[in-house]
Amino acid sequence: MTQKRQNRPRATKKLWLDAAIELLIKTGADGVKIMPLAERLGLTRTGFYHHFRDRDALLDAMIERWERKNSGNLVAQCDLYAETICEAMFNLQDCWFQSKLFDAQLDRAIRNWADHDRKLKARVDAADAKRKTAIQGMFERFGYPPTDAEIRTMTILFTQVGYIAMEIKEDHAARVNRVPLYVELFTGKTPTKHEISRFRARNGY
CATH class of the missing domain: 1.10.357 (Tetracycline Repressor; domain 2)
Structure with a gap:
């Protein structure tokens, strides 16, 4: 468990935003969703809400x-x-x-x-x-x-x-x-x- 935590990226707002933009480029706006982003980053869905109010806020940030x-x-x-x-x-x-x-x-x-x-x-x-x-x-x-x-x-x-x-x-x-x-x-x-x-x-x- 300790090793997994150490390998996880630091959950910054920029990290979420960078990953969202990668998904936007790859899949289009419809593919930018919170759960796929969390899985892509190896983070929890809950962590997303520390940085963005909701998905619309993420889209606006992009x-x-x-x-x-x-x-x-x-x-x-x-x-x-x-x-x-x-x-x-x-x-x-x-x-x-x-x-x-x-x-x-x-x-x-x-x-x-x-x-x-x-x-x-x-x-x-x-x-x-x-x-x-x-x-x-x-x-x-x-x-x-x-x-x-x-x-x-x-x-x-x-x-x-x-x-x-x-x-x-x-x-x-x-x-x-x-x-x-x-x-x-x-x-x-x-x-x-x-x-x-x-x-x-x-x-x-």
């Missing part, structure tokens, strides 16, 4: 994490200091390469869930509006006219949403090598060798 991590970090990356629009675009591209900034699987799972949940769809729409405002604002800071900035922004957002929805699998090195071409396509400017090398270095290349 959505809040998605809003904070994916949309929050995307907006923050757009707001980072940059001397050129290419440097700013590379900052945004970091989201697609650093899981600490953006969880693509979670983004897809939330969008799939929102297809069947009107309230969540409203939150997804609001998050997309924030992302759009942040990216468009980034372009406008560098002198792009509003209409031009908006079209470039929608191209970026629709490209990435489609990339995630289609579950594109590609060699990481090849994907990194293509980013400067995407940056040039999205901005209409050619990035410098220094800008490219800094992007590659912070993303492991």
